[in-house]
Amino acid sequence: MIDKTATSVKPTSIVAIGVGNRMRKYLTYVEQHPERARLVAVVEPDEIRRKAVAEKFEVPEDHCFNTYDDFFASDIDVEAAFICTPENDHYRPCMQALDRGCHVLLEKPAAQTPEHLDAISKKAREVGKEVCICHVLRYHPCFIKVKELIASGKYGRIISITHTEDVGLDRMCHSYVRGTMNSEKGNNPMLLAKCCHDIDFLLWLSEAKCVSVSSYGSLLWFRSENAPEGSASRCVHCDIEEKCPYSAVDLYWWRREWISNFDIPEGKTLDDVLRKELKEGNFGRCVYHCDNDVVDNQVVTMRMDDGSLITLHMDIFTQRDGRTTDIKMTGGEIFSDGKHIRATHFASRECSTFEYSSLNSNPFHGGADLRLVEQFLNAVRGEGKVKASTTIDEAIRVHQICLEADESRRSGEMRKLN
Ligand SMILES: NC(=O)c1ccc[n+]([C@@H]2O[C@H](COP(=O)([O-])OP(=O)(O)OC[C@H]3O[C@@H](n4cnc5c(N)ncnc54)[C@H](O)[C@@H]3O)[C@@H](O)[C@H]2O)c1
Known part of the structure; x- marks a missing residue:
């Protein structure tokens, strides 16, 4: 259960950096608790996503940015940064947020080297701010x-x-x-x-x-030498696709699973997007012919x-x-x-x-994602006995x-x- 008893004077102001799959989950808490948190700026290079979030949370256009460098160069004041950029780009925005005196909710992995992890920890101590890593199982x-x-x-x-x-x-x-x-x-x-x-x-x-x-x-x-005879570089061209347990056609087109990250541009339908992805995109590739390692x-x-x-x-x-x-x-x-x-x-x-x-049946990892945000905000706002885990x-x-x-x-x- 989300603790609805926690109260405070004014909502914590937030910048959302990287508004993809994860951020949408954390922002659900903000949507449900306007008295506790308010989204005041959005950073996202993808125009469709940026606009969708800005519209939903009524963030003005001059508070929307393509890059976090641009946001941190602005004089927009926020108390906390939610950072959900791709996993090789967490260290830089986190350090910039701490330099700006923000508390940080940071997606995992926090950084990619021990040196960067130590630097985040040191900086957080120096500026006296929380950095909470989204290891959600504990919630x-x-x-x-x-x-x-x-x-x-x-x-x-x-x-x-x-x-x-x-x-x-x-x-x-x-x-x-x-x-x-x-x-x-x-x-x-x-x-x-x-x-x-x-x-x-x-x-x-x-x-x-x-x-x-x-x-x-x-x-x-999942290596090219294991590709069965008759397979092709794309599932849509493959003779044995119907028998393949890894078929992209089956996963996305027939079962409609793992599709939440396929954005639908204005004027297009989900079917249009899936057809294009299967024909041309990375997600239409044969699993034996990807650049995976x-x-x-x-x-x-x-x-x-x-x-x-x-x-x-x-x-x-x-x-x-x-x-x-x-x-x-x-x-x-x-x-x-x-x-x-x-x-x-x-x-x-x-x-x-x-x-x-x-x-x-509860979305958001059985509600853990929302509890994580709540506990982070409690810590940021000095509410409750519990510090951020x-x-x-x-x-x-x-x-x-x-x-x-x-x-x-x-x-x-x-x-x-x-
Ligand atoms: N805690 C969990 O349970 C959990 C689950 C899945 C993913 N993750 C992690 O969350 C992070 C994000 O994953 P996701 O699934 O949301 O990916 P995603 O691709 O859906 O979202 C990432 C977003 O960041 C945007 N972006 C890219 N570069 C950017 C930049 N420089 N500045 C601002 N935005 C930028 C992308 O356009 C995209 O919209 C990853 O680190 C991933 O490992 C955590």
């Missing part, structure tokens, strides 16, 4: 309950955690084979791009410090300073789309699939279950583990963390 009631069960002490101490992120075929083909996050060049390794959420969640559960990490993984399947399978093992072991599996070849967490403890075991939790107490043989599946300082460790694990995957060597 979801089911994941919060898992944390509470561990923290209760009833089940003893953690010996091991086995956690699986099922990225799933559709998401993989859309985002990491055909889409913008398909390449490490200029972007990020899969771990940082996708599993930083999981590493953040696991560190939060464990509270121990990770002392070493090892990882294996590769791009095993990110892994399609990866395992990470973390050794913690209390001796416990945490293992993360990133799985693609599944129709599941979600996370399972299996926690083995000295006095019991806790299992969660993100919808249900089962906690078993060894001595009493008591088994408790908790149900969250109804949240799955998922701070830049916690994110530094998460990012370090992701980067070191990927180094281990490449080198085949275990990496020690200091």
Whole structure:
């Protein structure tokens, strides 16, 4: 439930930088709570998106910008910046926002190098502003309950955690084979791009410090040498498209899934846009003939300073789309699939279950995206006892583990963390 009791004198003024898929979710909170936040400026190079958001929030034209450099060169005063630019462009706008004295809600990954992460943290301390990273799992009631069960002490101490992120075929083909996050060049390794959420969640559960990490993984399947006979460079020209589990025609045209990011220009229909995309766009390409290089399978093992072991599996070849967490403890075991939790107490043989599946029909990651914004605003406005979770300082460790694990995957060597 969103806390509607929090009140304040005037709404926090916000600039939205990068108004794509993620920002639209965070701005829903602003739309629902005009008394708490007000959008006063928009930065977005895509004209259709910029205009749509400006119109919806009644942002005047002279408060709309193509680039964040232009916005930060203006004298428009805002208290907070929401930054949801593509994942290789977070550091610069974040530093500029802090320089302007803004609090920052920053999409993950916070930055791509340890030096940049440290610089953000240092700057945030210097100017005394919040930088909250959008590691949204920690704002979801089911994941919060898992944390509470561990923290209760009833089940003893953690010996091991086995956690699986099922990225799933559709998401993989859309985002990491055909889409913008398909390449490490200029972007990020899969771990940082996708599993930083999981590493953040696991560190939060464990509270121990990770002392070493090892990882294996590769791009095993979505490679040109695996293209079946009869396939073509585009699904619309492919003889075996109807039998292919990765067909773009099936995903976008017939099932109408993963289409929310296809903008529809004025005078065009969704069908026009999909036809064009399938014929000419990146999302119409055969999965064996994309310029992708990110892994399609990866395992990470973390050794913690209390001796416990945490293992993360990133799985693609599944129709599941979600996370399972299996926690083995000295006095019991806790299992969660993100919808249900089962906690078993060894001595009493008591088994408790908790149900969250109804949240799955809630948009915005079961409401977690909205809670994240709320908590950020609470912290910015000095309201409530709770500070923003998922701070830049916690994110530094998460990012370090992701980067070191990927180094281990490449080198085949275990990496020690200091
Ligand atoms: N927290 C989560 O659960 C979650 C989920 C998905 C994506 N993400 C992250 O959110 C970020 C954005 O992803 P998305 O899915 O919204 O992508 P998107 O492509 O839908 O949106 C990004 C927007 O930024 C705009 N943009 C590009 N360059 C810009 C610039 N210089 N200044 C301002 N705007 C610019 C693009 O035109 C686009 O509209 C990425 O870092 C991604 O990894 C987070």
